[in-house]
Amino acid sequence: MFFTFVVGTAGSGKSLLTASLEKWLLGMELSVAIVNLDPGVDSPPYTSDVDIREYVDYDEIVRTFGLGPNGGLVAALDMAVNHVQDLRDEVFETGVDYAIVDCPGQMELFAYRNSGPLMVSSIAEREPSLTLHLLDANIARTPEGYLSSMLLGLSINLRFGLPQLNLLSKSDILSDDKVEEIVSWSEDPYVLEEALLESSRGLNREYATAILRMLQDLGGGPVLLPVSAKQMTGIGHLYGAMQRIFLAGDNLVR
Helix, strand or coil, X not given: CEEEEEEECCCCCHXXXXXXXXXXXXXXXXXXXXXXXXXXXXXXXXXXXXXXXXXXXXXXXXXXXXXXXXXXXXXXXXXXXXXXXXXXXXXXXXXXCEEEEECCCCHHHHHCCCHHHHHHHHHHCCCCXXXXXXXXXXXXXXXXXXXXXXXXXXXXXXXXXXXXXXEEECHHHCCHHHHHHHHHHHHCHHHHHHHHHHHCCHHHHHHHHHHHHHHHHCCCCCCCEECECCCCECHHHHHHHHHHHHHCCCCCCC
């Protein structure tokens, strides 16, 4: 079984991409299970096969302990750790080719507490796994926004310790030229540096160039893949990149 964990900031399009990726894989005659790890989600655009909400009641936790939205999510995730083996067992009972795991919308609460990485490592264990880190096109359209999003992606990579693909989500809201420009920033750090020098001033420029140098020293990461879950574009290229990580290019399509 191949595990794909979908992560990103709130509103970056994780749930919609999860639904679109499931649709694409089913269209290729592959079996798929969707795992919802967000205890606070109301009505995701998919039907989950395994759902954390069956083990923890977010609304009840908020009422019982008098918590706010973030505190309720933290408490729910901490409580859900006690059920991680049950979640894992449910996933493997499906016997599918791919398990797509939709992670909580408040990514920082999930990734930076011990409960998040623990759930990821426990559910997938030694199975082939990767993360899809979504860069919101609304943020990544500027050099500074792109760089900060990539830095966030690096920190997620460090927390989860899995192979990672960076995706430009909601690419349909941008012009083709703008998408090409953003992708070029991931392909050539000098192009990004020029863009930063043109758009940044003073201390912000110094911070940005220092972060860019650090990313360069770490290898810069994979080239950004533009996708549109709404228009179902870029999913084929995404699948190919996933296959290269999972199977070194072998294809599961029957």
